[in-house]
Amino acid sequence: MTDDARAKRTQTLASAAKAKSQAKTAAAEKAIRTxxxxxxxxxxxxxxxxAAVSHAFLYNHPDLRGRIERLRAQARPVPPPTPPADEQSTLVLALTSQITRLKKQHREEVQALRDALEQAHGENLDLRRELDRRGRDTTRPQE
Known part of the structure; x- marks a missing residue:
């Protein structure tokens, strides 16, 4: 084989590899658009x-790699900042404690009102009996 034929084959292989690479690049860009x-x-x-290309092809082409990384970063939603677990659990404990205290206070107030109502009913009953007794005493003839 002559040097001229060898050079021609090398050039043909290089141009075929370049065409294949360009076709894969075009396929990858089309895939990104799609x-x-x-x-x-x-x-x-x-x-x-x-695009039916390899990972290595994408990683070895800086333009494609940069574009994919940029688009991937844009699409990734930023998670809302969450309070640390300590603050959240402290808040839950504080609110639970406050609810417990308010429930206890409510029960005590309701019980105090029931006791006062019971006492008022008792006094009302005593007064009715006294009124009834006095009413009977005045209807008797005086001697």
């Missing part, structure tokens, strides 16, 4: 599945 249109989460795995 996933965005569908509103799906952009991940390396999703792009790989959609």
């Amino acid at each position: 996933l965005v249109k569908r509103g799906e989460l952009i991940t390396f795995q999703a792009v790989q599945r959609e």
